[in-house]
Amino acid sequence: MNKKAGIKKALVRLVGWVMTIAVSLVLAQEGHPLTGSWSGSRTVDGKNSRVLMVMDLARDQTISGYVMEQGKRVPLETVSLDPATWSVTFALGASDGGPRYTVEATFEDMGSATNRKLAGKWTDGKASGDFSVRLN
16 A cells, blocks of 8 residues: 555544544533523412522432522422423422422423423412423
């Protein structure tokens, strides 16, 4: 094999590796769709109540986190994700008078890493309203 053919072969391999890495980076998953910090609001008695929500994925694949609302940090009691419909249900409850409710929401803009949103309804007994948060 002559020197020119060897260089050409090495260049083809290099371009192949660069393309493989580039495609892998483009198609790489962002991680679990619920993890991260979310901010938005829930409608209570016709008024928006500001919500900050943080979720994390544990090694055992359970989702934990908390919601900040009304100046109180309230832990998420349960979180479930249905990947078939991209719907989420979670419940939170505070023993110190903070908010206590259940949310049923679905993902919007699921393919976007920057505009992902959860939108749905919250309920607490007979009271209910809109719930909407966006991934920060």
